[in-house]
Amino acid sequence: MADTQYDVIVLGSGPGGYVAAIRCAQLGLKTAIVERELLGGICLNWGCIPTKALLRSAEIKHYMDHAKDYGLKVAGAIEADLDAVVKRSRGVAKQLNQGVTHLMKKNKIAVHMGEGVLTGPTSLTLKGEKGEEKLSAKHVIVATGARARELPFAKADGKRVWTYRHAMTPTEMPSKLLVIGSGAIGIEFASFYNDMGSDVTVVEMLDRIVPVEDADVSAFLEKALTKQGMTIMTGAGVEDLKVGANGVKAKIKAKDGKVTETEFSHVIVAVGIVPNTENIGLEKLAEMDRGFIQIDPYGRTKSKGLWAIGDCTPGPWLAHKASHEGVTAAEAIAEELGNKDVHPHPLDRNNIPGCTYCHPQIASVGLTEAKAKEAGFAVKAGTFPFIGNGKAIALGEAEGFVKTVFDAKTGELLGAHMIGAEVTELIQGYVVGKTLETTEAELMNTVFPHPTLSEMMHESVLAAYGRALHI
Structure with missing residues (x-):
């Protein structure tokens, strides 16, 4: 030994x-x-x-x-x-x-x-x-x-009931897929299988999908996914799963309290960790x-x-x-251990970005508009749509928006929330800004290159102060 x-x-x-x-x-x-x-x-x-x-x-x-x-x-x-x-x-x-x-x-x-x-x-x-x-x-x-957290009545078996690990190495394409949970993991798999041709239903217990995001982002994503052919059920819960050889019968309680039993070929459980x-x-x-x-x-x-x-x-x-x-x-x-040259700094949780790679993508950092108001801030918020951006139109990606949230008193950037093409790459601009404790003045005075999607970030800041140029 x-x-x-x-x-x-x-x-x-x-x-x-x-x-x-x-x-x-x-x-x-x-x-x-x-x-x-x-x-x-x-x-x-x-x-x-x-x-x-x-x-x-x-x-x-x-x-x-x-x-x-x-x-x-x-x-x-x-x-x-x-x-x-x-x-x-x-x-x-x-x-x-x-x-x-x-x-x-x-x-x-x-x-x-x-x-x-x-x-x-x-x-x-x-x-x-x-x-x-x-x-x-x-x-x-x-x-x-x-x-992955498992549901007591929905133990993953790798055949009909999947966790993310099973969903990543499927042996067959689900014909009709139920996704339980609409956080990042659930929505990413829903998006993947929908694009690949599965009939997808998402069930979320809370009153909106991607519930940690800004309410405007949740609403936009639900519309976009519904348009893509998904069935989205919010304020709903899966009460029971009966797994058979060829499928799964799910009892789903809808928002109105009505319980229906629906058959699916496969189920992905994505209810946290x-x-x-x-x-x-x-x-x-x-x-x-x-x-x-x-x-x-x-x-x-x-x-x-x-x-x-x-x-x-x-x-x-x-x-x-x-x-x-x-x-x-x-x-x-x-x-x-005696090293005098290092200067560790604690983590600021307000400056951690979140990215979800569904279609359209989602990215955010800091407080949502609702959370900023809850925290007692007087808020200035601005939104700029993809349809107002030349690069987005040229890319054929005119769906989405960029939203910024500021402290009306100090101009501090409190949060940024985006949905649309490549926003997972754009968010870092705001993360750097937040880490440098930027205000609206620096962001307004920054020159954003043209033609890029990043110009929407500039316009969103301008919009918060009634100064948007292209809408």
Whole structure:
């Protein structure tokens, strides 16, 4: 039984864990990472990246289906080769997994494949390919992530009832698909399968889809998805699922209280996440709330030397938030170990963007208009539509809008909310602005290039102050 001592051990190699390990190594700390499955975690292997590959295939198909709108003729029917689409997505995931493997080697990070269980704040037992090993360190970072939440009456079987993992490697195309939950994961899969030709129904318990977004974005998306042929049910709940050999009978209670039974070929359950914090020795070491590890703004738990980041800690549960926390924790650890050149900064949750890659795309940062008013701000909000933008019209993507929310007293940018083509790339302009604590004056005085979609960001700011030029 080997006994190995490090400065830092990171438990979990997702976008939080592997980034934390790289930053620790850059700061000269002897670092190890423990992973039970695949380097890169869920995000690279089963989440963010492979889903974007699937959605790209669906987007290309969508454009081919609408080739005539661009003055192009396509000979013959366009068919989706599901196996080839999935194969491409898995290839992308594999390439990135290999990329993380390379980064671990490059940064001289020891990789221990196996299951780690904490035996104290700074020690763990590893059950892996070399049998049982004891590892210890001056500091341990827990980055164990989360998994899909299951419904008690809708256990995923991989055949008829799917989690996101099954939905990513389908063996057959759903003819009639029920998606339970309309957060980012549910809506992305609904969008993918709808574009690929499935008949899709989305059921959301709350009164609007993508409920964390601005109400205007939710309303616009519901109209757009309905126009694309989806059935959207809000204020509704799935009360029971009966799984048969050839399909699933779902009892759905609609907003008006009426219960109907409908048959679907497949069901995707996307009702949130559960942190991976059970059975890894955390019970006495960290303060927990509904399974999530409670941390200070730098990632410290209540036990000295034990840190936590990412989806096993309070939300938002996003890969880029995990990576940012990983860097913060690594720098705070280096500081504790005597490095005077690092200056870790705590995470500002108001500056974390969210992106959903449905069709049309959604992106946002900061407060919605309703939340800004709830927080007591006098608000100035401006909206500019895609139809008023030359580049959007030239692209054949004239659906959508950009909305900005300002503090009427100080001009501080409180939030930005977008729906439409490529908004997941545009949002970063506002994120930089928010991080620099910008006001409407700087944004108005910024020169935006023409012709670009980004001009709508400028116009939206102008619109908040009654100065929009192109509408």
